[in-house]
Amino acid sequence: MQPNVGGIDRVLRFVVGIILLSLLVLLEGDARWWGLVGLVPLGTALLRWCPLYPMLGINTCPRGTRAA
Numbered sequence: 001m002q003p004n005v006g007g008i009d010r011v012l013r014f015v016v017g018i019i020l021l022s023l024l025v026l027l028e029g030d031a032r033w034w035g036l037v038g039l040v041p042l043g044t045a046l047l048r049w050c051p052l053y054p055m056l057g058i059n060t061c062p063r064g065t066r067a068a
Contacts, residue, residue: 001047001049002049003048003049003061004048004049004050004053004054004058004059004061005044005045005047005049005050005053005060005061006059006060006061006062007062008060009060010048011045013041013044014041014042014045016038016041017038017039017040017041017042017043017045018038018042019038020034020037020038020041021035021036021039021042022035022038023038024036048061
């Protein structure tokens with residue numbers, strides 16, 4: 001897997017993931033489980049790879065930081 005998530009994109013995904021995961025604590029009842037959706041942007045930020053990007057032809061990773 002070649003990285004396809006760049007710096008700003010990665011930071012935004014990480015922040016959104018943390019915010020969504022916080023819903024597990026902030027909300028009550030069954031609605032709080034929607035916070036688990038935060039694992040998706042958090043995981044793509046940590047792996048620097050988004051499976052949807054190749055299908056859409058998007059790559060936000062700078063050329064110099066791509067894996068060989």
